[in-house]
Amino acid sequence: MSNNILEVHNVVKRYAEHTALNDVSLNIPKGVIYGLLGPNGAGKTSLIRIINQITGPDEGKILFDGEKLSAQHIKQIGYLPEERGLYKKMKVGEQLLYLAQLKGLSKTEALEKLKEWFIKFDIKSWWGKNIEDLSKGMQQKIQFVATVLHEPQLIILDEPFSGFDPINANLIRDEILELKAKGSTILFSTHRMDTVEDLCDYVALIHKSKKVLDGRKLDIKESYKTHTYTVDYKGELGSNNDFTVLSSAVQEDGFMKSTIRLNPETSVNKLIKGLIDVIEIRSFGENIPSMNDIFISAVNEVPEA
Amino acid sequence: MKNILLVLKREYLVRVTKKSFIVLSLLMPILIVGIYSLVIYMTVSSIEQKRVSVIDKTNLFREKFKDSKFAKYEFINTSLDSAKSRVLKKQADLIVYIPENIIEEPSTMKIYSEKTVGDVKNKIESIVQNKIRDIKLEKAGIKQEVLEDANVNVNAESVNITETGEEKKGSEGAAMIVGMICVILMFSTVLGFGMQVMRGVIEEKTNRIIEVIISSVKPFELMMGKILGVGAVGLTQFALWIFLTLAISTVAPSLMPRQQMTEMVKEQVQTQAGDKAKVDAKKIEKSAGSIVTRLLEQIKSMNLGLIIGCFLFYFFCGYIFYASIYAAIGSAVDNETDTQQFMFPVMIPLMASYLFSVMAVQFGADSSIAFWASMVPFSSPIVMMVRVTMGGVPAWEIALSMALLIGGIIFMVWLAARIYRVGILMYGKKPSWKEIWKWMTYKG
Numbered sequence: 007m008s009n010n011i012l013e014v015h016n017v018v019k020r021y022a023e024h025t026a027l028n029d030v031s032l033n034i035p036k037g038v039i040y041g042l043l044g045p046n047g048a049g050k051t052s053l054i055r056i057i058n059q060i061t062g063p064d065e066g067k068i069l070f071d072g073e074k075l076s077a078q079h080i081k082q083i084g085y086l087p088e089e090r091g092l093y094k095k096m097k098v099g100e101q102l103l104y105l106a107q108l109k110g111l112s113k114t115e116a117l118e119k120l121k122e123w124f125i126k127f128d129i130k131s132w133w134g135k136n137i138e139d140l141s142k143g144m145q146q147k148i149q150f151v152a153t154v155l156h157e158p159q160l161i162i163l164d165e166p167f168s169g170f171d172p173i174n175a176n177l178i179r180d181e182i183l184e185l186k187a188k189g190s191t192i193l194f195s196t197h198r199m200d201t202v203e204d205l206c207d208y209v210a211l212i213h214k215s216k217k218v219l220d221g222r223k224l225d226i227k228e229s230y231k232t233h234t235y236t237v238d239y240k241g242e243l244g245s246n247n248d249f250t251v252l253s254s255a256v257q258e259d260g261f262m263k264s265t266i267r268l269n270p271e272t273s274v275n276k277l278i279k280g281l282i283d284v285i286e287i288r289s290f291g292e293n294i295p296s297m298n299d300i301f302i303s304a305v306n307e308v309p310e311a
Numbered sequence: 312m313k314n315i316l317l318v319l320k321r322e323y324l325v326r327v328t329k330k331s332f333i334v335l336s337l338l339m340p341i342l343i344v345g346i347y348s349l350v351i352y353m354t355v356s357s358i359e360q361k362r363v364s365v366i367d368k369t370n371l372f373r374e375k376f377k378d379s380k381f382a383k384y385e386f387i388n389t390s391l392d393s394a395k396s397r398v399l400k401k402q403a404d405l406i407v408y409i410p411e412n413i414i415e416e417p418s419t420m421k422i423y424s425e426k427t428v429g430d431v432k433n434k435i436e437s438i439v440q441n442k443i444r445d446i447k448l449e450k451a452g453i454k455q456e457v458l459e460d461a462n463v464n465v466n467a468e469s470v471n472i473t474e475t476g477e478e479k480k481g482s483e484g485a486a487m488i489v490g491m492i493c494v495i496l497m498f499s500t501v502l503g504f505g506m507q508v509m510r511g512v513i514e515e516k517t518n519r520i521i522e523v524i525i526s527s528v529k530p531f532e533l534m535m536g537k538i539l540g541v542g543a544v545g546l547t548q549f550a551l552w553i554f555l556t557l558a559i560s561t562v563a564p565s566l567m568p569r570q571q572m573t574e575m576v577k578e579q580v581q582t583q584a585g586d587k588a589k590v591d592a593k594k595i596e597k598s599a600g601s602i603v604t605r606l607l608e609q610i611k612s613m614n615l616g617l618i619i620g621c622f623l624f625y626f627f628c629g630y631i632f633y634a635s636i637y638a639a640i641g642s643a644v645d646n647e648t649d650t651q652q653f654m655f656p657v658m659i660p661l662m663a664s665y666l667f668s669v670m671a672v673q674f675g676a677d678s679s680i681a682f683w684a685s686m687v688p689f690s691s692p693i694v695m696m697v698r699v700t701m702g703g704v705p706a707w708e709i710a711l712s713m714a715l716l717i718g719g720i721i722f723m724v725w726l727a728a729r730i731y732r733v734g735i736l737m738y739g740k741k742p743s744w745k746e747i748w749k750w751m752t753y754k755g
Contacts, residue, residue, distance in 0.1 A: 022749060058526040060736070077529075085526040091519030096325065107317050108527040152523070 008072035011036045011160050011191045012057065017066035019052050026052035027063070028215040034160075034193060034208070039186055041206035041223075042195040043301060048212045050195045051088070054162055057193075058085050071159070081110040084158035088165045088195075090149050092137045099133040102152055109156040116155065123151045127177075143174050150178060154185060161185060163194040167201060179205070199298040209297070211304055218304050223297070230295045230303070233268045235277075241285035248272040248280055261288055314528040318536025319543065322511065326544045336548055340555035361431050364403040366394055368411040371446070375438050382431055398425050407435055417443055487672055490700035493622055494668045497693050501630050502661060504545045505637040509650065511537055512641030512735070521735050530732035535724070538634045542627060549626070614702070621699045621709070628716045629692025633657065635720075635727035642734030649741045664690030668697040685712050688719025726751065 012034040019027040026049045034040045044050050055061050057068065059080065068075040070082065092101055099120070106116035124130050127147060137145060146169055154161060166182070167175045182192055182205065196202060202209060202223075210220035219226065234252065237243070239262055245251050247269065254264040268277055274292075281287060295303075326332055361382045366389070367373060376384040385403070387394060397403045406423040413420055420439060422432055448458060512534075515521045524533055640653040667684040671694060685695035685708070695712045698704045733750035734742070742750075 055736075060522070060525050080527060083526070085523065087519070087522040087526075089519040089522065091523075093325075093514075093520060094518060104317070104321055105523065105527070108314060108524065149523075 008069070009035055010069075011071055012193070013069040014053070014057075015067050015069070017053070017056060017063045017068065019049075019056060019061070020064050025215050027056075029066075030212065030215075030217045031066075032210050032217065032220060034191060036159075036191055037186065037189055038207040039182065039192045039194070039205050041202045041209040042193060042212065043197065043202060043209055043297075044195075044212035045197065045305065049215045050212055051164065053212070054085075054087075054164060054193075054195060057162065058083060081156060082159045084109075084153040084156065084161045086149060086153040086161075086163045086166060088168070090146070092145060092149060092152075094138040095136055097133070098135055098137060098140070098148055101137060102148065102155065105152045106155050109158075111156050119155050119157075120151070123155065127151070142169060143171055146170055147174065147177075150181070154181075154190075157190075159190060161190055161192045163192065165196055165198075166194055167196075167198065199296065199301060202297045211301065213305050218307075219300075226300060227294055227297075230300045232293065232295070234265055234293045235268065235274075236289075236291055236293055237264050237266060237281065237285075237287060238262070238289040239264070239281075239285040239287050243281075243285055246280070248277050265293070314532040315536045315539065318528065318533055319540040322537050322540025323543050326507070326541065327547060332544070332548070336551040337555065340552055340559050343556060344559045361404040362402070363405045363407055363431070363435070364394055364397055365407045365409070366391060367407075367409045369409060369413055372409060372439060372442055375442050376435075381434060395423055398423060405431065405435075409439065413439070414443055414446060486701045489618065490668070490672055490697045493618075493696045493700055494665065494693055497622075497626060497629065497696055498661060498665055500545055500549075500626060501633050501692065504541050504630055505633045507544075508538055508541050508634045509637035509641035510647065511541065512638050512731075513644065513647060513650075516642070516735055516738075517646065525735070530735060531728045534635070534638050534728055534731050538631055538638060538724075541634065542630050545630060546623075546627070618700055621696060624713065625692040625696050625716070628713075628720055632688055632692070632716070632720050632723050633661070635724045639727035639730040639734065642731040643737070643742050643747060645738060645741070652741075660689035661693075664693040667694045671697050671701070682708070686715055688716045688723075691716050729753070 010033045012032070014030060014032040017027050017030045018025070030049070030053060042050050042053070052061075056063050057075070059075065059077070070076075070079045073079075096104075102120055103113065103116050106120070107113060111119070124133065129144075129147065132140065132144070132148070137148070140148070150166075153163070161182075163182075166178060170178060179201075182194075186192060194201075194205075206223050208221065209223050209226065211218045238257075240260070241262070243251060243254070243262070243264055243266075245266075249266045249268050249272065252265045252267055254262055257263055268274065278290065281290075360380060363376070363382045363384050365372070365376060365384055365386050367386060373386060376382075376386075378384060382405075387397075391406075391408055394403075394406045394408070398406055404424060404426075408421040408423070410419045417440070420436075422435065445458065449455070515524065528536075636657055640650055640657070643653065644650050664684060667681065667690055671678070671681040671684075681694060681698060684690045685698050685704075691712050695704075695709065699709065729751045730747055733753060734747075
């Protein structure tokens, strides 16, 4: 037993022309939502395929719940690839039964669990339909059910929200949170920062085959803080010993908006005290970097190889 | 292993429950028996009696032309021109003109007709020919009795001597038929079911379901399950075809115009033998029937157990050998049109084995080229099958050929699996031979 459901140690994957993963290490704690970020072609899919044992790493090792990753762990992992599809000419029910049995479920177990999901999603009438008769969004739902049916400990979702309409995307989002509440760990790969902001507890950023950044989302944000604040006010404001005004602008209603940086020796409380004397404050807030900002600055920090 | 069975089951059920499978399984035997019956029926019923007017200037042939099912003869004494008008007036279908000097110059005989006459012409020719020969022989001083005596019918029975010393009736005719049926069946099914495997692989790739599946099962298990599943479909189809063909062909003959067939054969025998051989009807019927009975006897004398056993073995193993190649091809491409470049090299050995087996049938089953072709796994399923039907293949050769084929399968499946595991995840550009070679050598 281990606190980490998955540990990736120094994994290297080389293809004939290029190196897809260069010495990548990650720890994914149990029961969290872990976001794997990175631009296209960074090596996310390669890493996911290695975790799914579709391909093997050239170097390095992977531990699943403290044990060396092996065939027996396949049942503990559910995988929804980015490029997804189903057998077009197969009935929904048969198809889900088949996929569940491949994951090691017995037919009766699979049937029981499928019933619950069909009731939950209110899709009972789909059972006997061919996949090709369903809309794309419907097919995605079926695929999601196939991914989580065997109640895996680790669920890997590659761009899970692509192709969903907002209503279904929300449905899936709620399902992901429910699965997390039940104790599953979710690893998802995406380059949509809004979902990262919304869902992820942990993130790792992969860029040019290397891990650039990883850790708790809050810790990362903390470390990327620039100690700048935005003040919305009326009056005149100039830099002093406590802070420096970086920029100011007049708003339509006559109020001013300025970005100021706190000087290192000063506390926020002291700053506010000083401000109250000179200006009329409408709002005051710390500038917390968005994941998008962090993503972009981290990617830009990496020197061109 | 469990996963292979699961995949196998899906592949099998998906195909067997398809309408096209059921239709093909039912229709094929009906089609075979139906076409066969139709051909026989058409030949028999299309015989119409031709009205033949004969102008015999020599008066030698009058008693030779006897009315039969094929022709009704009428002797006229008019000029050739007025005879010709009979054809145009539809009073006769044919005019036979025999000039006085026919004995000296046989090629002066003429047959006039409006349409092409076909078979009747041959019959008339042979009647005249027989008579002229008789006259010439008589002139040379050979008596009628000698002629009759000389008119014997030799129809040797070929007898094979087996190793145990027992005599067995030879079965060349039947062996050839059974052999060629085996070749055609083997060739078309190995090709047909192999293609099905390839299409299945391409389907999984283009549907993008492949990645979901191989996160649950190993690529090898998926490939093997698919190959075995489609193979099981093939065996099922064979079983259905054999069963249904047998069932239908036991029913169909009772619908045949048996009387007409006997008469047709009788007619044939008579013209061939010339009427010197005074063949009585019973004898003819016996000889006519004997062609069929002898064929049946020959088939019985063949080692049917061995042939069926070999057929199933060579079909299944030959199929797996080629299906694994097809699976590898399917994994390497994105769509069926891209397969051409790789299909051709696969077709060559198949076509070659087809030619080898035709040669084996023609020039005997023991030539050295037939021997080597029946050992190499690429051609052994087809060539060895033909040799077995021809008989007399030593047991060690069959055993060696089977062992080599099994070895070939293991190697080919291993090789295909190496290409397959890489190919199924590759999208986009069509790979070159060089790239495929690289895939084979990837480790892990």
